[in-house]
Amino acid sequence: MAYDAELADRVRELVASERGVEEKKMFGGLAFLINGNMSVAVSSKGGLMVRVPPDDTERLLARDHVEPMIMAGRETRGWLRVSLDGIKTKRQLS
Numbered sequence: 001m002a003y004d005a006e007l008a009d010r011v012r013e014l015v016a017s018e019r020g021v022e023e024k025k026m027f028g029g030l031a032f033l034i035n036g037n038m039s040v041a042v043s044s045k046g047g048l049m050v051r052v053p054p055d056d057t058e059r060l061l062a063r064d065h066v067e068p069m070i071m072a073g074r075e076t077r078g079w080l081r082v083s084l085d086g087i088k089t090k091r092q093l094s
Contacts, residue, residue: 003029003042007084010093011040011048047083054078 008030015021020035028044041049049069052060054077060066065086069079087093 003044004046004084007048007087008042010087010090011042014094015040043081047081048087050080050082051078052080 011032012023015032015034018034020033022033022036024031024033024038026038026041029041029049031038031041033039037051039051043049047065057068057078057080060080061068063086065083067081067083069076069081
């Protein structure tokens with residue numbers, strides 16, 4: 001499954017004012033790097049992978065449509081998955 005191009009456009013618009021933004025195709029999705037660090041990715045599985053401060057993870061997991069990011073069977077600290085239902089509006093996305 002390819003990543004959602006419309007969602008990529010929405011993320012692109014959101015990060016456009018940041019300096020040092022690069023886009024890179026990774027893992028079948030599209031990652032947005034800021035100053036060389038991946039900050040968000042439009043997932044080929046739908047929704048987003050979002051980098052968060054590790055200390056905020058538990059608080060953010062309490063939100064609807066947010067779950068831990070699992071890679072190779074392990075939870076990836078500092079990263080969350082947000083389903084499409086959690087980012088329908090511009091406010092939810094930002």
